[in-house]
Amino acid sequence: MEQEIQQKGYAHPEALVTTGWVAEHLNDTENVRIVESDEDVLLYDISHVPNAVKVDWVEDLNDPLVRDYLDPERFASLMADKGITPDTTVVFYGDKNNWWATYALWVFRLFGHDNVRVMDGGRVKWEAENRPMTQDVPSFARAEYPVPTRDDAKIRAFKEDVDRHLQARGPMVDVRSPGEYSGELLHMPDYPQEGAMRGGHIPGAANVPWARAVREDGTFKSADELREIYEGEAGLGQGDDVIAYCRIGERSSHTWFVLNYLLGYDNVRNYDGSWTEWGNLVRAPIER
Amino acid sequence: MDRKDRVARLVDHVGNPRHKGVLDGAQVVMPGGSPECGGSVTVYLRGDGNGRIEGLSWTGQGDTISMGATSMILERVLGEDLTMDEVLAFDYDVLLQEIGHDIIGNRTRHATLGLSTLKNAVRKYLRERLRLGGV
Structure with missing residues (x-):
């Protein structure tokens, strides 16, 4: 190691x-x-x-x-x-x-x-670090990769899972920017298709912008530093069943990685439908 | 121009952006895009009151396609002295083909960010001129 x-x-x-x-x-x-x-x-x-x-x-x-x-x-x-x-x-x-x-x-x-x-x-x-870079595209012999089974259940959350999570008052992390979380930002001008009909966040979700997990040099913060953010500030705890979301599920996959691998949370799911789904759903509860 | 050369052209525009910077005396300042996805630009525009562009520049940050394409389209508009009507009529597909669909793939929005924001800037200019009684 x-x-x-x-x-x-x-x-x-x-x-x-x-x-x-x-x-x-x-x-x-x-x-x-x-x-x-x-x-x-x-x-x-x-x-x-x-x-x-x-x-x-x-x-x-x-x-x-x-x-x-x-x-x-x-x-x-x-x-x-x-x-x-x-x-x-x-x-x-x-x-x-x-x-x-x-x-x-x-x-x-x-x-x-x-x-x-x-x-x-x-x-x-x-x-x-001035390490070597190249424009050469490597060529590898075609490999044997049997068709796998895709199992979404453990690490991916769908809208129905979020509904259940909400009812059970399970912890959620909204990893978008504070402006998106508060509902001030629905989408940027001219790109309504990337946004949502309503702004805000899923009720009860804590706001921890994804990039807070990273130091200036791009490396991940230490476990102690991460715990201070996700547990000290956002109130998560070891053993929690957590759902993370953002706009389309990309930023929240970063937080999923942090919680799952770096802090050892075994039950973390990424809701990739995220705000582009939730913020457009009729009658979906929203908090600002 | 093959793919490699077209990528190199975009990279050149990113490294040496044309007409980038805040335009003093801009009559329209038009933002576009998303800083979290692909990029965001702001287009600065000044007209001569007769449908011609007197000043044009941009600022922004984002990926190679969005920044390179924005620099390319502004260079073209100013280099060919396009009028505001010609900017509005400029076919997005002309720009996409010039960059190359093999490079852009499904990221059409990134490639058209600069042009769409420029068109919006022109529309805003024309609306405001109309309101004030001139073009």
Whole structure:
């Protein structure tokens, strides 16, 4: 276990690797696949970690028609294309403090690919350390990846789950900005399709903007620092059954990662319908 | 132009953005986009009162597609001295094809952020001129 990660006191330190670890495993392509997943889809084209492949949350992970993720057949095909087997250790990294990297990781988990890690600090730390970057796109032999079963129940919440959670007064975390949480911001001008008919938050949800979990250098805060935020401020407790949400479920996958892997909460679900669903639902209860 | 060159052109526009900055004396300041998703821009516009653009600039932050495409469209509008009517009539698909659908994929909104905000700025300018009795 890497000391740098170990020192931060996480429940599952194995979920993170350092940039140094990745640098040492660049050529271990038999066992490790480095995956870049960004908001800025062209960053990979501009340069990327050597031997990294790209997984794009829009083009690769979303169903092109229905608002859902890809089906098991397409996931298996995507894995095969990237040279990933069920045993491959997949290390995610990306821009925006690993926001999209954790989103991709969460989708991989839906399909039972549990051998996943995040490069602590993401792309920004790798670049800040002047580590090698390339434009070369690696080519790996097509892998065998049996079609998996997708199990949404454990880590994904649907609207009905949120309804039940609300009735049971279960803890929820709204990870959007304070303006979105308070209802001041419905959507940005000219993009009503990205917004909702009503602003505010799901009653009882605490507001912890997702990026508070991250230090200035892009690495995750220590477990003590995270506990102070999520337990000291937001009132969560070990053993809680937590639902996290944002606008479409991307920012909240970052918080899901923090609560699940770094703080050891076993029952955390990401409500990817999030505010674009809840804020448009007729008669859905809203608090401001 | 192949994909690599078109990506390089966008990257060049991001590194050396054209007409970026606050425009002194702007008559319209029009925001657009989302800082949390793709990017946000603000377009600054000044007209000459006769349907021509006298001053135009932009500020913003976001991903390579949204920032590069915004710089590209402003360079084109000012380089070709397009009128306000020509800006409103400018076909989004012309811009999309110039950047390339192979690059944009489903991120059409990112690529059209600058142009749509510019069109909104022109509309606001024309509305206000109309209200004040001139173009």
